[in-house]
Amino acid sequence: xxxxxxxxxxxALRGLxxxxxxxxxxxxxxxxxxxxxxxxxxxxxxxxxxxxxxxxIFIEGSFMPIFAILFGFxxxxxxxxxxxxxxxxxxxxxxxxxxxxxxxxxxxxxxIWEGDILSGYALSxxxxxxxxxxxxxxxxxxxxxxxxxxxxxxxxxxxxxxxVPHDTYKEETFVQETKDLYQQGSYSEIINKSPDNNDPYFxxxxxxxxxxxxxxxxxxxxxxxxxxxxxxxxxxxxxFEKDANDFxxxxxxxxxxxxxxxxxxxxxxxxxxxxxxxxNFVFGxxxxxxxxxxxxxxxxxxxxxxxxxxxxxxxxxxxxxxxxQSIIGVLIFxxxxxxxxxxxxxxxxxxxxxxxxLIQMVIAFWYQKYLRYGPLEYVLRxxxxxxxxxxxxx
Numbered sequence: 001x002x003x004x005x006x007x008x009x010x011x012a013l014r015g016l017x018x019x020x021x022x023x024x025x026x027x028x029x030x031x032x033x034x035x036x037x038x039x040x041x042x043x044x045x046x047x048x049x050x051x052x053x054x055x056x057i058f059i060e061g062s063f064m065p066i067f068a069i070l071f072g073f074x075x076x077x078x079x080x081x082x083x084x085x086x087x088x089x090x091x092x093x094x095x096x097x098x099x100x101x102x103x104x105x106x107x108x109x110x111x112i113w114e115g116d117i118l119s120g121y122a123l124s125x126x127x128x129x130x131x132x133x134x135x136x137x138x139x140x141x142x143x144x145x146x147x148x149x150x151x152x153x154x155x156x157x158x159x160x161x162x163x164v165p166h167d168t169y170k171e172e173t174f175v176q177e178t179k180d181l182y183q184q185g186s187y188s189e190i191i192n193k194s195p196d197n198n199d200p201y202f203x204x205x206x207x208x209x210x211x212x213x214x215x216x217x218x219x220x221x222x223x224x225x226x227x228x229x230x231x232x233x234x235x236x237x238x239x240f241e242k243d244a245n246d247f248x249x250x251x252x253x254x255x256x257x258x259x260x261x262x263x264x265x266x267x268x269x270x271x272x273x274x275x276x277x278x279x280n281f282v283f284g285x286x287x288x289x290x291x292x293x294x295x296x297x298x299x300x301x302x303x304x305x306x307x308x309x310x311x312x313x314x315x316x317x318x319x320x321x322x323x324x325q326s327i328i329g330v331l332i333f334x335x336x337x338x339x340x341x342x343x344x345x346x347x348x349x350x351x352x353x354x355x356x357x358l359i360q361m362v363i364a365f366w367y368q369k370y371l372r373y374g375p376l377e378y379v380l381r382x383x384x385x386x387x388x389x390x391x392x393x394x
Contacts, residue, residue, distance in 0.1 A: 007077070007241065008294075010070055011315035011316050012073070012299055013066065013070060013292060013295050013312030014314075014316075015069040015310070015312060015314035015318070015361070017061075017066040017070065017318075018067075018322065019357045020037070020059050020064075021064060021067060021177040022325050022353055022356075023055055023350060023353060023354075024055065025115060025149070027052070027056075027324075029333045030343070031341065032342075033114055033115055035174070035175055035178045036175070037113060038172075039052055041171065042342055042344070044346060045344055047347055048345070050084055051347045051350055053265075053268065055350070056267075056280075060284070061287075062264075062284045062285075062287040065284065067117075068228060068231070069227060069292070071228055072128070072228030072229060073231035073232065073240075075132065075134065075232065076232040077235055079132050082320055087385075091132070092236060093384050093385060094129050094132070095203065097127040097380060097382060097383065097384040098122045098126045098129070100380055100383045101121060101122035101380070102123065104319075105117070105122055110191070112326050113330055114327070116326075118322075120168065120220055120221065124220075124222075124225045127224040128225045128229065128232075135236070138237035139232045139236060139296075142230075143233050146229075146230065147224050150282045150286075153282060155209060157277075157279070158275060167200055170200040171246060179342040181193055182333065182334055182335060182341035183339050183341045184335045185334070189335075190336070207298070244293070250293045250296060251293070253289055253290045254289055254297060257287070257290040263279055264280055264287055266282040267279070271349075282388065310361035311361065313364035313367070314361050314365075316368065316377070317368070319374065319377055321360055324360070
């Protein structure tokens with residue numbers, strides 16, 4: 001039986017996406033999950049304001065979709081591997097994997113950091129597993145459906161005259177309460193933060209449209225499942241294995257990157273929030289595809305470079321280092337750590353986070369000289385396959 005080989009470029013891209021997620025999450029670590037939407041009340045200097053906009057345009061909303069696409073890609077590769085090895089009841093094993101991811105994500109959200117994505121990914125994975133054996137045509141049309149939906153969203157945004165009012169006093173009060181809590185609060189105060197400290201913008205939306213938390217969660221699960229489906233489609237057509245010089249599947253997206261960046265930055269030069277929010281969301285995902293195409297081109301031409309080898313090692317341990325990044329973030333910015341929350345130091349924080357990321361690459365590279373799986377990856381594998389074989393030293 002032919003062994004299914006790992007796609008090294010996907011591992012390396014997963015490692016790079018961890019850097020993007022780390023920097024995007026930096027805005028949440030330093031200014032809050034909702035507080036970063038009111039960045040004007042933090043009164044950043046010119047350099048840090050520019051740094052904030054750089055992250056918003058180049059990173060936020062574009063590296064998380066890469067991680068999600070790769071999640072779907074890996075899900076399909078794992079299912080294919082199980083089928084090749086004639087492993088019984090592969091869907092049950094995938095559900096078991098999703099359940100443990102949900103447990104890890106929930107613990108992460110409750111006891112470490114509120115910005116968790118794992119629990120949502122696990123629920124979306126459970127939603128998608130029944131369709132995993134369908135052929136590539138299904139996932140091709142699902143990907144086309146996502147593209148059509150995004151086009152419709154762009155068109156309708158120009159006709160949406162809904163105006164959510166802003167209460168400057170409430171927003172500034174919200175920011176100040178958030179700063180006080182996260183800068184000076186103890187671990188228990190932050191983890192069990194007061195429900196009165198609510199985001200005024202979300203409260204206004206809720207009052208206007210009657211947003212149900214249950215429907216909101218369901219919408220997120222369905223959307224993430226669709227993004228996972230793009231990754232499954234890439235797996236089934238062998239997108240990562242294809243030549244990066246192919247125009248229609250790769251080079252076109254590389255050439256479109258500057259245009260997509262310009263469109264994503266529309267909030268800087270266009271006043272209509274409905275249009276700019278839609279542009280930011282839609283072209284955030286489009287930019288993720290452009291970044292993937294650009295990365296594949298660079299990897300196929302420089303795969304032996306030490307940077308790519310380090311990214312590969314990090315990508316194979318993405319779960320372990322994702323949790324580690326959250327621990328690092330809260331210990332730097334929250335009151336029970338160094339208390340740097342809300343400070344006007346964003347550029348320094350970015351430089352420091354990049355240095356930390358490079359250290360993580362070195363650790364991952366060194367670790368994988370001796371052990372194949374990261375600590376959490378090994379636990380997840382044991383729970384998935386229900387086999388308790390010890391890790392072997394290389």
